[in-house]
Amino acid sequence: MKRFQGYTMAHFQKDLISGFIVGVIALPLGMAFAIASGVNPEYGIYTTIVAGILISLFGGSKYQIGGPTGAFIPILLGIVLTYGYENLLVAGFLSGIMLVLFGVLRLGSLIKFIPRPVTIGFTAGIAVIIFAGQIPNFLGLNVRKHEAFIDNMKEIWTHLHDVNIYSVIIASIGLVVLLLAPKVAPKIPSPLLSLVVSSLFSFFLLENKVATIGSVYGEIPNTLPHVSVPHFTLEHIYEMIRPAFVIAMLGAIESLLSAVVADGMTGEKHHSNRELIGQGIANIVTPFFGGIPATGAIARTATNIKSGATSPLSGIIHGLVVLAILLVFSPYASHIPLASMAPILMIVAWNMSERKEFIHVLKMKSADSIVLVITFVLTIFVNLTIAVEVGLILAVLLFVKRMTDVFQVFKVLPDEQKKKVSPRMVEQGRDCPQISIYTIDGPLFFGVAQMFEQSIMSTINHTPRVLILRMSKVPYMDQTGEANLASLVEHFQSKGGIIFVSGIQQQPKEMLKRCGLYDKIGEENFFEHTGEALKTAFLHINQTQCVGCKHFAFSECRQLCHIQAEQAVNHFKTEYVGGNK
CATH class of the missing domain: 3.30.750.24 (STAS domain)
Structure with a gap:
């Protein structure tokens, strides 16, 4: 393979280090994203392992790190609450097929042309949903999850009197560590440090006073994921087509955006259609291991590059590191408080909100601002599927209007x-x-x-x-x-x-x-x-019509008019004078 051409032991050592670092970061994020998506934390770990390895093997970017991401949280949670976890696996499988088709049909370059106001709008909307969704865990509230944003906010409001002060303390410790770690200990991944410090504080000082992964979801198994076939029926496939399409589109956008970021950091160029095929293969296979949809993760990909990665092997190593941690340390993960997860996801939401770009487009007070706001509002208050569809339709109509105007x-x-x-x-x-x-x-x-x-x-x-x-x-x-x-x-x-x-x-x-x-x-x-x-x-x-014409629209007109006039005079002389008529 060209990506491994000239590969040496020195390159392997760099990939080993970067793969280990990213693997350590990916573990808590995988669990957090799974929990926020309404499924057990181990499914996030399985996704990180399986999808992470397959995306690195078959993708079109040397440095891409794949796995569960925050962008999927609203759509996945909505599917779980409406259709159940089993149908989420069906949707993930269908989205994988669609991604492969996108790549085979060479649509990679087209997907990158989705209007920026649409992507900023739904990304900012997703960030708001993720941030708001972690308020109950931050405050220690025992609330029901709803698909509708308004219903979730009402649920939080009606349970505010039940705030668990111990959860607030644990979450606040985690948040402080997250904010200070990059300055105090820049070489240690801040999410991992935050999780360890807040979990140790909870375990030794506040045991049984805050909800943990184990108390809510049960023990995380320290075994390899079992292979099982999702329950496919024509009815389920028909129901999941639209959600699967949104997952595929969102996954394509996120993965290609991440690959572009990697290109900018390394000076190399990814293969967009191959990247879509790799993402598709990962999402086809992952549901058979109970995993949720995955895509390229911008933050983890950037960390991979900064840590010295030289080839896709770092992404494969990252998956194997997560697998090793699962087999050895999963019993300890059950003691992690949900309050420790909340600030990690809140920071993820803050970082992905694209607030500067959002404000910039709003200040323009143009048609793009309208598309941005409508996509943003629909993402929060309706759902991501409708938001993307309406946003794209509006963008197309505005494009047609602009082309008509020019x-x-x-x-x-x-x-x-x-x-x-x-x-x-x-x-x-x-x-x-x-x-x-x-x-x-x-x-x-x-x-x-x-x-x-x-x-x-x-x-x-x-x-x-x-x-x-x-x-x-x-x-x-x-x-x-x-x-x-x-x-x-x-x-x-x-x-x-x-x-x-x-x-x-x-x-x-x-x-x-x-x-x-x-x-x-x-x-x-x-x-x-x-x-x-x-x-x-x-x-x-008809040059005879040029006789007597005073428009003189062209430079030839005077000459034509003169010639035709002379011809007319000569004709008159010949017919009437010379002929004695």
Whole structure:
């Protein structure tokens, strides 16, 4: 494999160290994300092991670290509460198939073009949901989890009188350690240090006074995950298609964003479609081990690079480290207080909130600000599925509106002083009745196609002999644009007119050829430059009409008018004077 070309023992040592560090960080995060998603903590560990190894083996980035992430929490919790854990496995499996298809169909580059206001909106919304979801654990409240954000807030409000002061103390200790650790002990992963310090404090001083993983979820098994086949039925598959699609889209966005961050840190370039296939394989296999959906984790990937990783082997080692810790230390993990997990997830939510970008887009007070707010609000108060769908639809509609606004069709005539055509040269009393020239500026697609045809028809009060369409500024044409152009061509040709096209780009030209319009216009009527089209146009006009014309739209007009006048005089002399009529 090219990724291991020139690999040496020195590289292995670096991968070993970075894999160990990231593995130690990934363990508490895997448990925390699983708990926040409404499933047992061991399923988060299984995901970290299985998905982490497979993503490193089959992905398109040398440094990507995969596993459960905070971005999935709202959608996974919603699935668990609505459909149950078994159906979550079905959704994860289906999302894996979709991700593989995304990669096979080479959609990797397209997914990266999802509008930024949409991604910022749902990411910030997810951050709010994660942060708010940890308030009960921080305060030690025994509340029911609901899918709706409002219901969860009401639940917290009605149980505020039951605050467990001991949980608040443990969570506060963990939060202080999280904030101070990067400054005091930068080489030790702050989530791990926070978890250890707050857990030891709870175990020795506040035993049985705060809820722990063991008291709520039972003992974490110190065995390898058992392989079992999720319960697939056509009904379950149909129910899970939409949630699975959102998981796949979110996973694709997160993983490719993480890979781009890795590229920026290392100067290398990932393979986006291979990355999607690797993510898909991981999500297909992980449900058979009871794992939840996984994707590329930006923070862990960045830590992997900063720790000296040189190849995907560091990601494989990270999974094996988590497996080793599971087999040896899992009994101790049962004593971790849920209050110790709360500040870790709150900091994760704060870091992923993209607050600076959110405020920046809001300050612009543009259409993007509206898309951002709507996506953000729907993510929090409805669900992520609807938020992404509505956000994308709004973004598409706004894009069409913007393209419509910038699309222009204007009638032009040559400006002899500036040696180019200009719309300002078209004036009343200065417009050729036989040759009309139009410049089309912008993509000719469904949003502007009808306006294109109407713009030309409404500004022509007669049918000219020759219509020249300048299309050098049309980068793209779709089927609707072609259909409207075909209608225009048919109308002019039925009136005996001729259409010339100049400067057409490759994509529109191919579209016209596929649809047969290229041959209908005639290959001889396509020109590289407008000047060539104009010279040919003078060969098709009725030059006798130029006699007495005072428009003088073109430089050739005076000469044509003079020639035709002389010919008319000579004809008169020949027929009437010389012939004695």
